Amino acid sequence: MTAEAYRAGLEALGAGQPARAVPLLTEALGDPERGGYAALNLGMALQALGRLAAAVPPLQQAMAALPDHAEPPFRLGTIAGLRNDAAAAAALFRSSLARDPAHVPALAALAALAEEAGDTGEARALLARAQDCDPAEPELALALARLDLGQGEAAAAAGGAGAVLARRPAHAAAARLLAEALQAELGSEAALERVAAGAAADPFAAGWPLAAAWLLEAAGQPEAALAELRLAAQLAPGQADVLAALGHALAGLDRHVEAEAILRQAIAARPGDLDLRNRLATVLWKGNRLSAMLEVLEAAVADFGPHATLLLNQALALNAIGEQEAGLAAAEAAIPGGGIAALVNRIAVLPYHPVAGTALRLREAAEAIGAALRPVPPLVRGRRPQGGALRLGLLSGGLGQHPVGWLTLAGLEALPEAGFTLVAYSLKPRTDPLARRFQARCAQWHEVGALDDAAIAARIAADGIDILLELGGYGEGGRPFVLQHRPAPLQVKWVGAQFASLGLAACDGMLTDRWETPPGAEAFYTEQLLRLPDGYVCYLPPPYAPPVGPLPALAGAGVTFGCFNNLAKLTAPVLAAWAAILAALPEACLILRTHALGEAATRDRTARRLAAAGLPPDRVALEGGLPHRRLIEAYGGIDIALDPFPYTGGLTVCEALWMGVPVVAMAGDSFCARHALSHLSNLGLGDWVAGDHAGYVAQAIARARDIPALAALRQGLRARMAQSPLTDAPRFGRNLAGLLRQAWIAVPEA
Incomplete structure (x- = not known):
């Protein structure tokens, strides 16, 4: 037997x-x-x-x-x-x-x-x-x-x-099937049947377009690679390798809906492929479907065990859905065997944790990353002799309509052109109006997202960059390890996941201000703190922002609080504070708006969290995300914005203030715990920032009870902001230029 x-x-x-x-x-x-x-x-x-x-x-x-x-x-x-x-x-x-x-x-x-x-x-x-x-x-x-x-x-x-x-045969079957596929796109069902029949007769013809796609993808031609993979899928429908390659390619091009369908087919055909499960999870992440992502990851962990790759994504998803304790636990569990990726993952979720996300813990986590990196020979060893315009490199995937763009573009445009030549190293193609303004200000523009860190660094060094601004950090799509190759004499961190120290010896400085990093904060950073005299960013208001409307509470229905931050920032202490505020103001309501709440399962999961924290379900609205223009307009229905903690709002604070909505905030000791303090202080509204939980609750209640004062502040808030250092681009440009020049002079000559 x-x-x-x-x-x-x-x-x-x-x-x-x-x-x-x-x-x-x-x-x-x-x-x-x-x-x-x-x-x-x-x-x-x-x-x-x-x-x-x-x-x-x-x-x-x-x-x-x-x-x-x-x-x-x-x-x-x-x-x-x-x-x-x-x-x-x-x-x-x-x-x-x-x-x-x-x-x-x-x-x-x-x-x-x-x-x-x-x-x-x-x-x-x-x-x-x-x-x-x-x-x-x-x-x-x-x-x-x-x-x-x-x-x-x-x-x-x-x-x-x-x-x-050159060895690729000219398959007659491939040509015939491609022609029939084109007919099928025009609506011929009979052509589709002939495609399937032909593929069954010659399934191995798919191998060559599959190989060609591999090369084209490596050569940085993803669209051409996708065309080859579509041909391969026509030639061999249902073939596991082809489905897997096609799913990965679609995911890489952010075609989320089609990628999800193909990846699920590929997983069914090849259930033992961990990479396919993980890629499906990332597709769902990018589509803001956090509950579906967690479902995929939980099933994968059940099949494969606590594999580090799965735990990394699980940590991100749990944190993003607002479950910071479970998120940090998953991140910590991934560290044994997870390598540098696990250390980066930990620091990405740590600042959201209501207890562990302190400046000291963040520095320790950053230093662990720096200690784990292999030494790399520097590409440059000192600055060139002083004279002429400085070549300023921008390394970022957010050079457009992105928080990086809204908080840096106006200040960079205001840098004196005779003193600074800007060169962009874009990690993600962007074609929006802000991206076009970045391109107009830059003397050179390089799309480098497909290159590895060493190749990006080699390009920067070859371009003779004097000062490199790193604008991605340990956020999604950031490439901070380019700095390790020392492609520029002076390397500085600014915006772009700027929540703590990078912990990298090759990062020389961090642009900051006296509110973000008050005297004594130096102990929490491995970089030199380069303090600007006003705020550390320059906000660019969107040109499509509507005029500030009347205070909604004037209609007599009670104060409407709002928070348009992501769910990762809604910690248990934040929810407890909000519950206390609503309990003291029985006519008040709260609107939460973010993309993740567009998924029904995440909305239900969040509603259960809020109810368990004591927030009355009938007075809390959970709304999904909106296109940016409509998101800005939505502030018209808010009286007071409630900023979360310990990871406070950055761009969201600026947007609320521009729309006439004051912000109640609380300051902590980490960089990201002080964004709101910096922005509000630049408007002379530092007294809206509390130092502890009780002060935050008391502040919100007191402000909500003074409707006349709220109405008066709302009417003058945009003009106040327009006259403040937060939006004064010429002033910011002069300050930034002076600070960068000063830091440059301090760099030893080669």
């Missing part, structure tokens, strides 16, 4: 039915002749199902029973890699090669580990060795071409890519 079970198990595995194969191969473990092979195939079946922990024992059994077989250690190495244990993975791949020096997958896997570790020479040597073993394998040539592209060796990459694609 065990021999029959073994054969049936192999047939099930070969037919792509690992779940059916598992009990059959388990039964075959006792076969005296085939037990080792049954264990190997059982491990492979469990691995395909994503049951990594269960796959290890049979693979270890196979490794002992089949001492000359390279596959068991290779499979165990793959699992170690999925668990972020690079050292164990490398050792197992080498064990595989000791058994079979020509085991191409082990050579390729070791090359990938070497590339990830930054040893491109070793990666290239391993791939070349693999090519010697299997010169007909196009994926090896493709991997070498990608490696050259990643190192900026365009000529070598083009040659390698050309050599691969």
Whole structure:
């Protein structure tokens, strides 16, 4: 019976039915002749199902029973890699090669580990060795071409890519199916049927467009790569590798709706692929579907165990939905084995925590990141001799209609052109009106988001940048580790996830002000604090903001409080404060508005949180996000904005004030806990900022009870702001220019 079970198990595995194969191969473990092979195939079946922990024992059994077989250690190495244990993975791949020096997958896997570790020479040597073993394998040539592209060796990459694609056959089936697909787009259902029939006749034609897509993506041509993947999907519908590649490509281009559908199909076809689960989670994240994201991650953790990659995203999702305790716990759990990514993840959620998010804890978390980084030889070693305009580099993905844009553009435009030449290194393409203004102010504009950190740094150094402003930090899409390569003599942090110290020795300074970092705050920062005389940002009001309307409370229905911040900032102490405020003001109501509340499941989850905190459901409105123009207009229905803590509002405070809505806030000791204090103080409204929980509650209640004072303040608030340093671009530009010049002079010459 065990021999029959073994054969049936192999047939099930070969037919792509690992779940059916598992009990059959388990039964075959006792076969005296085939037990080792049954264990190997059982491990492979469990691995395909994503049951990594269960796959290890049979693979270890196979490794002992089949001492000359390279596959068991290779499979165990793959699992170690999925668990972020690079050292164990490398050792197992080498064990595989000791058994079979020509085991191409082990050579390729070791090359990938070497590339990830930054040893491109070793990666290239391993791939070349693999090519010697299997010169007909196009994926090896493709991997070498990608490696050259990643190192900026365009000529070598083009040659390698050309050599691969020159072997691409001119499939008649591919041409016919593509023509029929175009007919299908015009509405021919019969054409769709012919496409499916043709693909079934020649499914392997999809391999070449799949390979071409790989190269095009590496060459920074994602749209062209997507076109090839769509062709591959027409040629081989339902094929797991094609679905996976297409899902990843759509996700990379932010086509969230289509990406979700394709990724779910790919996961069904390949349930053991952890990367697909994780990519689906990120797609849902970008679509502000936090509850759906958590559902995917919880299922993945159940299948794969507490894998660090899953915990990283789980931490972000839990924090973003307002569950800071669980979010930080997941972030901490990911640190063993999670590498630098886990350390960055922790500092990204830490500032929202109502107890742990202190300036001291944030500095410690930042220093842990800096200590974990490998030393990198500096590209520059000092400043050039003084004279002429300074070349100021901007490194950011937010150079447009983004908080970075609204808080920096006006000040950068006001820098004297004779003194500063601006060069942009954009991490994300943007075409909105603010992006066009950034482009007009910059002498050069480089789209560098597809490059790795070393290549971005090399470009910056080659451009002779004197001062590099890092405008992304440890936020989504930020690339602060570019600084580690020292591409500029003076490197400064400003805006863009500016919530604490970066903890990087290569970051020389941080632009700040006396409210954000009062005297004595130096102990919490590894950077030199470069204090501007007024606020540390210059707000650019949107041109489409409507006039300030009358105070809603004048209609006699009670005060309307509002908070348009994301749910991550709504901590338990914030909710407790709001409950106390509404309890003292029985006619008052509260409006919460953010994109995540557009998802019904998140809205329900949030409503339960608020009710548990004592907030009356009938007096709290939960509203989804709006396009920016309409969001600004929505402030017209708010009397007083309630700022959250410890992570206070930045841009939201500025927008509320511009619309005539004063803000009740509370200041803490971290950088992000003092944004509101800085902005309000620049308007002479520092007395709206409390120092503790009780003061915050008392402040809100007292302000809400003085309707005449609220009405008078509202009517004059925009003019007051327009005359304040917060929006005075020429004044800010002069101050920024002077401070940067002063910091530049202090840099030693090369």
